[in-house]
Amino acid sequence: MALLWDGIRQAIALLARGDAEVFGIAVLSLEVSGAATVLALLVGIPLGLALALTRFPGRTLLISLVNTGMGLPPVVVGLFVSILLWRSGPLGFLEWIYTPTAMILAQLIIAAPIVIGLTLAAIQQIPDTFRLQMLGLGASRPQMLRVLIQEARLPMLAAAMAGFGGVISEVGASLMVGGNIRGRTRVLTTATVLETSKGDFDVAIALSLLLLLIMFLVNAALTWIQQRRAG
């Protein structure tokens, strides 16, 4: 237990000093996971809507795949994205491996199914009759979609939180495709793994606290938006 209390005390001292390297790592985490989440929302919401509102053969299978994808293991994503991006791989010419771009790509793949799945669930919980009524009252299709998104925006904010929480806390994919390069692709989770393996537990605890703080602040902001609109 002494280790934990000492660690927390030193961690707070470290954060209070405003260590530039730790700060840079936190900023990169926010940038990478923020970008991945925004992209996942841009891709995921339309796909979730389409899946919710259309009927076609193989739809149930596709939904099962999306649901499976909601729990996609980050290391598996990391492995496949690495293989694609290595110089020997089909996308090697992009030279994305060991860059933040590669990390955003991997995190997008992790977050997109979460957003698709939760959007799908959010839209599906709106009764069909509501939609039919709207069309019956002369609403155009774009108008109907807008109303549906309005109706489902609370659960969709939850999708944003789930997606962001999923990617900022993952370590496997970021480590593999980003490489944990100091000053370039090192994020809070990969840095925590490194500091723990080095035995620098106070730094590891500081990084962990920072990660929790960022997750809390982002979720608090999204919750604030969600509840304000709800009220």
Place this chain on the structure above:
Amino acid sequence: MGEPRLIPLLLATLLLGLTGGGAAEPRSVILATTTSTQDSGLLDVLGPMFERQTGYRVKTVAVGTGNALRMGAEGNADVALVHAPELEIDYLKKGALIDRRLVMHNDFVLVGAPTDPARVRGLKGRLAAIAFRQIAATKSPFVSRGDQSGTHVKELALWKEAGVVPHGDWYIESGQGMGATLTMASEKRAYTLTDRGTYLAFARRVDLAIMVEGDAPLLNVYHVMRPDPAKFPRINVEGGKSFADFLISPEAQAAIRTFGVDRYGAPLFFPDAGQREARP
């Protein structure tokens, strides 16, 4: 109706399975060692040999050398097999770890992209230091482990010997294990310092060639150490000691000598028990 009776039976089996069948659980020995030792596969040979001989179970925790030593010094491991002589002697002096004994050595090699932009292949003289100086002078990319591992500690010692403080865009710190670092060096057409075993295991998958080898500072010497039993009453003193004794026994030393020959055509480790210091 046999079915209702089946369920308690299944539950009992499950519980017994979880608690180890009720039979006396063999005492375990916690071995703190380095990722490079673990990755080489040597422990997969030595561990079962030791378990057959003594009845102990070995639980291997593979971390960086710095952390392996620390685990031992804090009584979180029963025995440590490590390769960072300077750090080891620090711990020995502090009295945190005792009974330091020479086990074996393998060696480090400087590898790099076959194009060799810093022209370090086949250097004469004090090879390693000169090669490092040239890499820095030409600002050729170099991937460092940056993780306080034994390999990283050795790399830093070589920079020091070369009189260079590595810094800049060309110096990349991966903060990862040897395998991931080799892959990164290959992708970035960079140089890196690696233990021979991991390099041989990855040689077919990476585009890297040996640039410098065989120089005395490149030796990677393994010692076994134990925490001081007087300080940590809860450690498995007997188990830790018997693992240390086992490592320097003729059987284990013979196994070390032949390990890897079938797969790589050359031994990865050279047994040194009883000698004063490892020789190239």
